Amino acid sequence: SYVLTQPPSLSVAPGETATISCGGNNIGSKIVHWYQQKAGQAPVLVMYYNSDRPSGIPERFSGSNSGNTATLTITRVEAGDEADYSCQVWDTSNDHRVFGGGTKLTVL
Amino acid sequence: EVQLLESGGGLVQPGGSLRLSCEASGFIVRDNNMNWVRQAPGRGLEWVSIVYSGGNTYYADSVKGRFTISRHSSKNNLYLLMNSLRTEDTAVYYCARERVVRGVLLGMDVWGHGTTVTVSS
Numbered sequence: 001s002y003v004l005t006q007p008p009s010l011s012v013a014p015g016e017t018a019t020i021s022c023g024g025n026n027i028g029s030k031i032v033h034w035y036q037q038k039a040g041q042a043p044v045l046v047m048y049y050n051s052d053r054p055s056g057i058p059e060r061f062s063g064s065n066s067g068n069t070a071t072l073t074i075t076r077v078e079a080g081d082e083a084d085y086s087c088q089v090w091d092t093s094n095d096h097r098v099f100g101g102g103t104k105l106t107v108l
Numbered sequence: 109e110v111q112l113l114e115s116g117g118g119l120v121q122p123g124g125s126l127r128l129s130c131e132a133s134g135f136i137v138r139d140n141n142m143n144w145v146r147q148a149p150g151r152g153l154e155w156v157s158i159v160y161s162g163g164n165t166y167y168a169d170s171v172k173g174r175f176t177i178s179r180h181s182s183k184n185n186l187y188l189l190m191n192s193l194r195t196e197d198t199a200v201y202y203c204a205r206e207r208v209v210r211g212v213l214l215g216m217d218v219w220g221h222g223t224t225v226t227v228s229s
Contacts, residue, residue: 001169031212031213033214033215033216035153035215035216037153042202042219042220042221042222043145043153043202043204043216043219044219045215045216045217048207048214048215048217049212049214049215052214054217084152086152086153088153088155088215088216090213094166095158095164095166096155096158096166096168097143097145097155097158097206098155099145099152099153099154099155100152101152102152102153
């Protein structure tokens with residue numbers, strides 16, 4: 001089965017840029033989606049189809065996907081961005097959906 | 109407004125059964141790919157099951173043979189029947205719609221608030 005690997009945690013100062021990685025074998029050939037989950041809340045889709053933002057998601061959020069790594073980038077980080085971020089793909093070999101383990105973003 | 113509302117969680121003994129429900133509003137469940145996703149305490153998101161708009165179903169290896177996803181024939185509801193429950197099934201269970209446009213999967217764009225399942229003796 002397909003495995004997605006994320007760093008468990010990332011700390012960034014306000015105003016700086018957060019870069020959250022999602023590793024997988026040839027992930028660049030897959031479509032990656034990203035979810036934000038704040039404490040005690042349900043996940044929210046913040047990036048789909050690698051680099052498209054749903055309505056209501058700030059332009060500070062962007063995504064890319066190439067080779068063995070997909071990336072969610074948040075520029076000018078704010079305190080309200082503190083959350084867990086998870087990547088997700090469709091495993092075409094078995095029609096399963098796969099989530100990465102999640103990255104906890106802490107805003108210092 | 110597009111919404112999902114889960115119910116049916118609770119405390120159950122190991123080996124027991126539970127049926128979760130997910131009521132949709134603002135869209136038709138049968139016209140969409142619908143998922144169950146769970147989150148164990150302090151852990152990340154884990155995909156559990158999907159029912160495609162066409163009716164095909166798939167399950168994570170961890171629940172295959174024990175869980176059954178289904179849709180009501182006339183109500184706008186999604187269900188998850190969980191049998192032979194184990195302590196490791198303890199989690200918050202979310203239902204989520206998967207957006208599809210012209211055959212392209214565009215992520216899970218609508219989520220419920222979740223319902224908590226605790227498996228313990």
